[in-house]
Amino acid sequence: MQSAKPQGSRLRPVADPLERVGFVSKGDKTLLNHKAQQDYYDTIVERYFRFCSDHHNDFDAAHASLPISSSNDATSNPPAAQPAPKTSPSGKGIPPPSAELSKLLLSLRKLREGILATSATTPLEFAQRVHYFSIRLSILAQHPPSYFPSLEHCLNKLHSRSHPMPDSEVKDIVTYLILDYACRQENLVSAFELRARARRECAFQSLAVDRVLTALMHDNWVVFWQVHKTVDSYTRAVMNWAVDRVRRHALKAVGSAYINAPVDWIVGGCTGDDVNWTWEKLQHKENLGWQREGDLIIIRRPKPRPPPNPQAEKALQ
Incomplete structure (x- = not known):
């Protein structure tokens, strides 16, 4: 049987x-x-x-793995997660980040x-x-609909004189909100207004915030990149919303002021990062028509001078 x-x-x-x-x-x-x-x-x-x-x-890449939505609607949900495979490529059963x-x-x-x-x-x-x-x-996940409403809710509702949040956390929250206004929303007026209110109400002081706001107001990409390298990962993540336009402004300024420049100076100075950027990557990303010759980037070539005209010179004499 x-x-x-x-x-x-x-x-x-x-x-x-x-x-x-x-x-x-x-x-x-x-x-x-x-x-x-x-x-x-x-x-x-x-x-x-x-x-x-x-x-x-790959800590940073994992946190940046969400597709960036074109909408900043603060009521939207995070992007829907795709069904995770049973195992990761390494066989450890780790779902995609x-x-x-x-x-x-x-x-x-x-x-x-x-x-x-x-x-x-x-x-x-x-x-x-x-x-x-x-x-x-x-913030590390670069998902404003999840952090922006919470920033405002903390400052306006949860933090009070009767139930204050720790000073260090209040400073962090104010910093993130000011920089979100300035870097992501491109709203310097709101950023300066919040900084002024925070100075009055909770004695807020931050040299990094001051330098970022000044750099964005005056299009000073050198200072912006200096601060970007020195702040912690959370502050840097908020600043990252502005890196594309800061880089492009730097390239535009360099392109209008120079005929040629060293490749290392352009790559490092304009991107603020000479480790993860190369000239080829920068040229492709920004669709630059500049040409490289050895260690120099030729931004534009001087127009050749016209040949001398003996008859015109004789007429002027």
């Missing part, structure tokens, strides 16, 4: 704990309980630490919705901690 064929497992795969929770705005009530909020937050933090460990060799990052950002939005819905009972210190963590992760 032949044995029956083994039946396939009827057990459903265990659902991702981050995906089991839904949005409060869509009727899910899981995150209307503070204990559930705390547990969900702990899961998000643990998953993010795992994400950083999995991609420690874009898929995991999108899931983390979406989970943080669910948590922020739950905290907002229970603001009367959720400890304010917990709300502050969640928003600060969310801001910094979202």
